[in-house]
Structure formats: structure tokens, C-alpha cells
Amino acid sequence: MKYFFILALLSLNSYASTGKVPTHWMSSENQENNFLTSTNEAEMTGLETAYLKILNVNQDLFKEISLDAKKTWSLQSIKTELALSAEGTIGVMGAGGEAALELVWIRKGTSNGSSSFVENSAPEAEEIQMNGEMNEAAILREITPIVDMALSSQRSPKRQKVLQRLYSEAIKFQKTIRELESTPVMGPWYAYKYQLELYVSAEGDVLFFEVGNAIRLRLEWWRLKKDQAPLIQSPFAPTELSENAKFIAGIASDLEAMGNLNFENGFKLNCLKVGVGSTVKGNLLIVKSKASATGSIFFKRDDISQESFALPNLMEEVSSYGMIENNVIKQIPRMSFRSGIEKAAKIATFFAKHAKTSEESKFELRVIETELELFTNGGIGIVNVEGSAGLTLFATRNVTI
């Protein structure tokens, strides 16, 4: 779980206890009814006090930070990482995990200086922006300077080889993003970003996995919203959709199932990151573990009215999703995935519930990332430190993603 505090802090009373999350939060069991209230009351009280204590301690660490509005640079956010042990004990991330704390400064007046929250999925990568309309010359114009810059730090004579192989991957990537661009937006959720991670080896090979001293590149696509065009389009007939379009439309429809969930403190669920891989034919699959993901698709929620709109959900066309686990493709039942997403959202409400603000504070909790594990039966649980998340759910307030 990651928490982002942005300018103005939450103030919480000091409690002192440790606690564990209910066992079924981490399991493949998708309990649909009375999810939070059916858990043991004493267990929930212990969890709440432990969670509040950790938040409070973190904020004590922020008190000494000076914020000077006159400076050219501003402290944009502080990220703290919490973790669960295998038994479900909640705590601060320690050895073997990601950074327990991260501070981000931005230069005022740059595009990075906007109030938007930028999810930092994989640092240390050079980004190559792609879209479905780019021709060969445009693709080469985009990748060539990145390749030159990436290779400038190494004495690599492999420029032409890297360019050719990267171009080949860019063409495959473009085929997929054309499918994403043609996927009808059938409701408030839609795929708005697709990233593909690539690695250039010292030999000039372009790989999907990291090898020693590889240069990291990222192909990236964003769905651009056109000002004049309505977000909702008339749905295409399911038979007109490609397999990838069905995959995307199916997940977007599943996300809508948690649309009416009541969040406290102004939080909203508005982004889901799905780790993906693909078959030899290029069909997208969910990955069990983000460590084996070659790419990520980000789904975003827009606040739009859909009362008069009949939403096709492709239930007949998409009954399961492919998932890669240990290099084996398995089919997970879509209905289980759908109820698993709902369970995950309910878990997120717990963490948002306690994110209160205080006028005298400098920082406010605005983004909660909940990392989730997808099980073979379609169940979804919150990941513990031994596991690996394939899905990440974002709840935010007062900030856009």
C-alpha cells in the first residue's frame, strides 16, 4: 500500500496497538455480503488502532519539513509504503521491500508541476510516446533520439540493430494500441494508458525482461480525450471487436460493478492498474505477478452520467480472462474477477475511512494505492510482503490521475 501526502496533512489521535487484517482480505475468498461488518469486531478495532498509529508516526516525521512558497522548487508529495506480513500484521515497509518513504520535489512552472498525481510505475526508463496514427517516419522520429540518448552512456556500436528491433516492437505495440483506441467506451471506466517495458542488452537485443546493465525503455500510449467528442460512444456490435478490445471492454465493465461504493472523506476510486503480458498472437493477458508483467494498462474513471445509456457488458462474449502464472496461461472466471474487484474496493474503503484532514496540518492524504493479488479462481486479495501484486487500485481525493 502506498500513501501520498500532498500539501496539508492529516492529523490523527495517537493510538498504540498492532493489528492484523482479517484473513479473508488476503485470501482468494470473495465474500460479497457484509464484507466489513461481518469480520470480528475486536480484530477490526486492533487493525484500526494499529493503522492509525502508523499514520500518526509518519506524520510526526513530516512536522519538521519547512515549506516555503517563495522557493522555485516545491515539495510535491511524500509517499509512504506500508506492508502486511504473511500473517497479516500491518506495519512500515522494512528490508527487502520498496522505499519506505519517498519525497518528490518539482520545479514550479514545468508540466511536472501540475496538481495531477503521476503514478510512477517503473522508474529509470526512457519513455517513447506512441499513438495509433503514427506512420513509419513518425515512429522513427520518436525512437531515434531516445535510442541515441540511451546509448550515449555506453560505447555501443549496435545503434542500427537496436533501432531496427525497437521499431519492430513499436509496430507490434501500435497494433495493440489501435485496438485499444477502437475499443468503445461503454461507461465511466475506460483504458487511458498502456505502457510496455523493454530492455536493451549490451548486445543490442531488445528484450521483455531485465538483464545485467540493460537500458530500460518504455513504449507508452495515452488515450487522448477530444474536447468536442463525447466520451461515450455508441457501442459497436461485439462481433466487430477484436479479442483485445473485448478484454479491455470486459474489464472496464467489471470495474463499473463497484461504482456505487460509498467512500468516506471525499475519496473516489478512479484508477486501476493491471499488469499485462501477451500471447504469441498478441492477445493481452493479466499477469499473476507484476514481476513478470511486460506491460501495464491503466483504467480510469470519469464522472459522467450514464442514466439513459444501456451498457453492454459483453457477458456472453467474455466469460473468462487469461492469466499468466509461472509462464502458464490459465483461464480465470470473469464473474469471480468481477466480485473480486468489488471486494478489493471494499478493502480500500477501510483505508480511506481514516484519512481525515486537519486545518492545522501541512499535509493531506490524497492518494491511496492498494496492491492486490489475483488468484487462479478469480478471487482477489490484498497482497502481503511475500506475494506480488498484479493489480493496483487507486483511491484519490482532491487530485486527478
Add this chain to the structure above:
Amino acid sequence: MSKWPATATLFILIACKHDSPTVESIPVIGLDKGGKSTVNYIPQKAFKRKLGTFFAEISDQVSTTLEQYEPNPNMPWTLSRVSVGLGIESEFEILDEMIEAEIESDIEFRFQKI
């Protein structure tokens, strides 16, 4: 956009640890060398004092240094974002009652085309 990460060992946190939760302890969840989860309970006061002091110092130092940075108008790139991550890289138990934690930082610079 371009980024160069840097890693450095910054300081070592040494504190008494508890084997079980107490009223004033912070659980620190980690992984041992075998990939199994570990839980150490560090007294809240020690956690806040040692990390808080360091946290404020590094924040001031980065902020002061950034204010001194002047973009070169002849260069097509300019520094636009700096992030400093603080992580516990390793933990060692000492005499069964103390814990020594090595804190490291990752620094990432992002440059933006002008």
C-alpha cells in the same frame, strides 16, 4: 525525460527491538534472505527520533541544493523533478534485543525537454 538513479547508504538505525507488539512499538515488515516475511517491533520514540531527524535534514539539504540549480539556457533539457526514496535495505539482530537497520536512499532526477 531522463532519469539517473543513485544509491547511497546514508545511516544506520540502531534501536531496541521487541519480539512482540507493545503499546509503543512500530511494526516493521520485511523479508529475510529466504524471502519469508519478518516482523520487528521498534520503539516508537526511537523510530521517530532517528528517522525524523534524518528526514528533516535530507529535506532541507535537497531543497537548498535545488534552489542553487540554474538551468543552462543552451541545453535542450532542464531538471524538472527530483525524488528521494528512503528504504530499509537490511536488518540485523544484535544480541537478540537490538536491531540494526541500514537505511539507503535512491535519488532520481527527471529532465524535461525545454
